[in-house]
Amino acid sequence: EEEHTHKGKKVSSNTASYDIHVARETAELFQSNIFKLQIDELVQQVQVNDKHILKVEKFLHRLYDLIQQVPDWEQHSITDVLAYFKDKSVAIPFVDPKPAPASTNYKFNYLAPDVSLIGSFALKTGIYQPQGSSIDVLLTMPKEMFEKKDFLNLRCLHKRSVYLAYLTHHLSELLLKEGLGDLLAVEYAYFHDNPMIPILKIKCREDAPRSHELNFYKTKFSINLIVGFPYKIFESKKLLPNRNCIRIAQEDPEVPLPLTSLYNFSVLSTSTFEPYLKFLYKCKKQTESFREASILGRLWLQQRGFSSKISQSGGLGGFGNFEFTTLMAVLLNGGGENGNKILLHGFSSYQLFKGVIKYLATMDLCTEGHLQFHSDITYTSAVSKYMPEGFQTPTIFDKSTKINILSQLSVNAYNMLKMYARETLAMLNNVVQDQFANIFLTNISKSDQLKFDLCYDLKFPRNGSIESDLLSKFTAAERIKYITVENFIVHKVISVLKYALNDRISNLEVELIGHRSTFPITKRRPHAATPGHQFNFESIRVKLLINQEEAEKLITKGPKHSDSPSHEAVLFKGFWGPKSSLRRFKDGSITHCCLWTSSSSEPVISSIIPFAIHRHISENLVIDNNITKMFQSLLPLPNIAASSKTSVLNLSSFYTLKKSFDDLYKVIFQMKLPLSVKSILPVDTAFRYTSLTQPVPFAYSDPKFFQNIILEFETSQKWPDEITSLEKAKTAFLLKIEEQLSAEHGSKYKSFFTRDESIPYNLDVTTLNVLTPEGYGFKFRILTERDEVLYLRAISNARNDIKPALENTFLQFTSNYLASIRHTRTIENISHSYQFYSPVVRLFKKWLDCHLLMGHLKDELVELIAMKPFTDHYPYSMPGSVENGFLKILKFLSQWNWKDDPLILDLVKPDSAYEDQMEVSIGGSEIDSSTMKKLSEKLTLVQYKSIQSNFRNLRKNDPNGLHLQFFVASKNDPSGILYSSGIPLAIATRLTALAKVAVNLIQTHGLSKQTINLLFAPGLKDYDFVIRLKIPNKLKVSSGIITETEFKNLANADAPTEFPADLDRLSEKMDPTFHLVKYLNMKYKNSMIFSSHRYIGVNGNNEGSENVVTGLIKPMFKKQMKFKVNMDCDAKPLDAETVVLNKESIYHEIAAFSNELIGKFEIQ
């Protein structure tokens, strides 16, 4: 494929697109074959156990017999009915409002139902669910029980409620009589959470006698007894979604009554279970892979939190297995704009699944069009068709039954569904990486924090004031539209937030916490779990996916101002009230606006939500989002003016440093030197926005204050052909630069030389450190074309036993001098598209340093790992908040089996447009040159495969990853080892272990102040010993960090505002512990690992004057060993041959070495 791509580029674009097309088809065929194997395995795994089916079927037969024994009941008035149930323990699950005896003149009765199996159990498309699944049994009420007009005013619903209560009462008695009382538990439930469809749920008790022949507890099945209406009992036209079927008194008879689409659907849909079963059954018969594809659909939906549950009462619902399979059946029968078939009966399950996903992703069924079909299987000539007319609600309309099968799918849930479909389509189109697990195996709805960017809890005070306030807004007209107050509230919250947040968010979900859909048969309806709440929930959780580009903007722009206020302007002013004002923009236009302020600790959205919710829902609602605040506050706050009012996405502190560098760059570029300067390239963290602390002028205590710069001259043959002399020659050049700098720019720039230890065994590297008038520091080193040659020569000249050490030296050189250039350029370039990358990676670095790991890991490695949730975000969305990105990194690390899996990153910008274009190309149309370019930037299959083979080769020699754990590759480094070699095994496993502990902690205890604090509390107990160090200077403020609460002036007094005149004095505010730990690690390299905080200003104490050093004895040195000359450890003799590590002696040495700094020595 690779060859095709490149050839294509050179020739005309026509040929190119053809080649690409062929290449993609080949790759896709390959992909679909792999998929096929994976699907087979998966389907096998989720197979329902046949024995379980037999077991539960046995019970179903018995249940059938029992239902037949329920006696008929003649017609009764409502008064009689209520009297009948008065002394019974069973309540009638009436829908609100319950029938009033005075105005209810129709009768209630019970006649034996027609019993049948429906749903996926009947269709045999069910799968094994660890949490158990339900079997739907339909009890159809006989026709004789209804009158023509019973569809009006909840009459049929009330008849059904009485019917269900009567059945429940007799069934309970029969169960007791038959000795099944101990075996079974019965409760009311709402079918698909819809309060208009109460059902009876039968489960096997956990404590039921095991020996009982009917005990089906182990099968984890539960049985739903659903009471349905006979098919076509009511005139379906009258129950169309745009009709009103609940009449209420209106003050103004001219005003049309509100539509009751949800009610209409609830009535009609419970009369059509059987026709749909037949429709799907027929389709399943005709399509070999139907069953398999429906299993795929079920899994896909489940992992994303979708089900057939009604979504009007919050959560993601309205699209479950029934809707998925129906859509698939519809598309097998047409679905295109001309009724052309979208799916063919001969398709594989992969193709069927992909076809449905693609349809969901690309066809609009809400605003621009809808899909219509005929479920009547006798009406064979009818085809399904996409109609270009949208109803502003997702619609798949069945002309046979007059039902919109998406009636329970809210616009909001539909948008989420469409987003997931789009993302899945992109995954399915990814021919390079295997996305199977991301599509089907990862449950992304397990954790709100990972699935969403921001979560807000709206809490109700216990006094009930909000409840009555909301109930007063829930008018009769609202009631017939939304049926329950819960649905009404969900709708209201969503509309308020959508208007208020507009394009700041891409999607949202509102969930009612504590919402119940089952209740005891002694109760009429469910109540919230805790008392004191009138509603069927305790609090409301708002979950947002944000739009990175817009989320932090400070102005909410409304309509333009005009003399006669437009409808939009009135709406805008009404919505925002006092917050709304008029502003004149640069282009002269005057517009209605709201102005917000940004903050370092909270997103702008956190100010908007309370305002809108208090104004439009209820003033007393408590809005809680401390989690985001806590995470954002963990980022070190730079000691710069107004930093607490600066958004986490603001990169201006980095830009100021870059500007300072640009000025210096110009100065050096213009210098007259024996060789002219070819390039001056920054290679350090601040240039790619990833430094743990933001750049702050004169904050030279920060370990990253001096930013590395690589300087290259034009090619020359004169560089010495020996490494020490080469370094001396480089120093000579730097001396020349220093000379000119101090001669010509001495008033502005100061500079000095230091030794550099970044390349092991090269003791002659010097760097020129330049201090700029703006207060920044840059460290220049020279790269020549000779360096690489010499390092390679050293390897080939060396004895075998020191070759690995020299290879490491070469690796360090490559990563510091060569790859760092590419790395910086790439990260800087793409991070603009991943807005949250900078704060997320900085928080991750803080976490690592907090746990004493940062000293062992290269910045570049950390940055690449942190990039994973951004460039390779599937199946989740791209992180849109600090906590979301950070938690995703931890999640990834906790699951990364680095022994078997490489991390291969595609370091490119996100481009949804690119995927769209690709989509078209599958259809055969041409690809333009810009798509070609984008395509070439992504990793190709060949590149990907070659990286994989690099990994396999590496693991051949190191199968358990004892020498190298983290294989992290990208186009910049296909070797995968550039930044991760040399990490001690203990440190790598500790990183994994810490991530596991963190993820586990959050999973079990959730996010709270305590758990977040724990996440950032170093666990010192796991080390062999701990040394507490105290330094005489306070380095926090001079590292450029303040705390929000600190008195600003006081903090500033400590902060340097200039460099000392005597540069020797710079060292006074540097961290002595760094060198201490460095030498300890050098001395005891063979037997121990020392760790400490690298950023004493961030993770020291409140003042930045303390550090901690931990020591870990390598396992090999924890036991006795033979005395050998080259054992390289401090050992004491046990007998004439054996020795053991002399810990006491080492502790004394360390104590003597750290003499002036040591505060406490703790031995575990």
Add this chain to the structure above:
Amino acid sequence: MSDSETTSKRVSSMKNGFLVLPFRQPKSKVLPSKTASYHYVYAKMHSSKNEGEQNCIFVVNLPMLANTESCKSAINAICEKYDTVSHLESLVHSDEFGLGEVDLSALTSDLMTNTEDAAEKRFTPRNTALLKFVDKASASNCLSALRKYSSASKSSIIEWEYTSPSIQTFLNYYKPLNIEYLKEDVHTHLSIFEQREQQAQ
């Protein structure tokens, strides 16, 4: 921390001939100090054809930051105990922090070092060194004193005096290099290099 000298059986020499030399460690303000702890140095006469390595004792596991001076004073103290005299010239091949394990310069050029030297470049394992004495007598005097010392009673064990780096020592690593010195160093080195290059041509 247990007193290793009393609890375990005293070992005075290892099977392969190394003498075991205990040194008591000074009391530390931060470590539990109920009992004394000891550091062990292992020593053996060094035999080598190399001319520069005559009259040497090979030592393993010298205490932290040991240098010629601290070794001299320990040896003098021991010799004094056993009425002998020994003159230590220097401590050689000591590379406590492993800085000189690899000579990049030698490996990248054959101009800077003598080829024969490079081929025979000695290899000292980490955590070992040579005590070089002024003459043969000094070396053997010392060794015999060490032999006695290795099996001497607990009370005659001498204390090792550590030289502790100060905070300033660590801070000095951040200090600018002296620019005049740097210039001189670069100049000297490059002129030698040029000379050698010319000679080679």
